Amino acid sequence: MHPKIFRARKANESTPLLNLPGEILNRIYSFALFSPSGLHYKALPIDQMPQGQKSIFYSTTNHPRLPQASNFRKTRKTHYHEFNQLKYTCRKLYHETAGLELKLNPTITFTQDHTSTPAQDFLLFATTCTPLYLSWLKTITIGPSEEVSGDPLEDSISTFKRLGRFATANPHTALKYIIGGWTYPPSNACSLHSMLFIQTGVALSYLLRDRDLGSLGHGFVDVPKWPGIQKWREGEGVVAFQTNNLRFCPDLRALPERFGGELREVWGDGGILLERMEKDVRVWEGFARGWVEGGL
16 A cells, blocks of 8 residues: 655644644653753854754754864864754644753753853853743753863852852752763773872862861871862852752762772772771772762
8 A cells, every 4th residue: 555645734724733632742742852861952153053043952862972072163063953843843832842841851961062161051041941941940960071171170169159049049950060070980990090089079078068078087088289279269158059959970970890999909009908997998988989879
């Protein structure tokens, strides 16, 4: 049998899809506008703005990952396809589905753009949201940046305060700030990376949570001497962003099983750990796993 060929409909002619009951349409929208990988935000350069549009949401389920920012500046040939195409079908679908992807996807990720940081992109986006759109935001992942400098914190303390104010005003939204310079190599890592991971966590605990983990007595831990580490919060407090729904996380999905062994190797300098030292290692290993799973 030959497939049926449907004639083109006139502009004022309705389609059976739009005549379906609202409950069925909502189920269709929930299926069509959900992405298993969540949504990613992209601010478009001027030469890629369709009809004056300044940003889009896309899905990595159907489209490749963001290119490196440096490559993007050089070529600007990568095109991103907006995830919600239903709204461009007709006026009715635009009215019913515009922005609905924010409600139907539990996670939205803001990564490095060509001009601004992920946190700056998110804060700018938040200013454009209506109260209804804001009420739909569940989990926002901020970062990591594609280009990591010597300091793991690329945003100013004023940016963190703005994130804190947003988190306080929107307690239903979880903000997950990924720190690009705080990571652990997936394989073939030098055992010293385990200690560096701990040291970075200790420094960030002080900078972002005003908590001095180095004074707990669980062995001596040096704090990295980042450029401007003291100047970053000089004269500034961190009370403004002390809220449970703003978490600062390593750029790591899971802590490798070998982490504990490599940490013991560094701690014992290749020798056998004393019983007291073993307890210290277990404490720091617990901190590391807690940072990866729940952030600071």
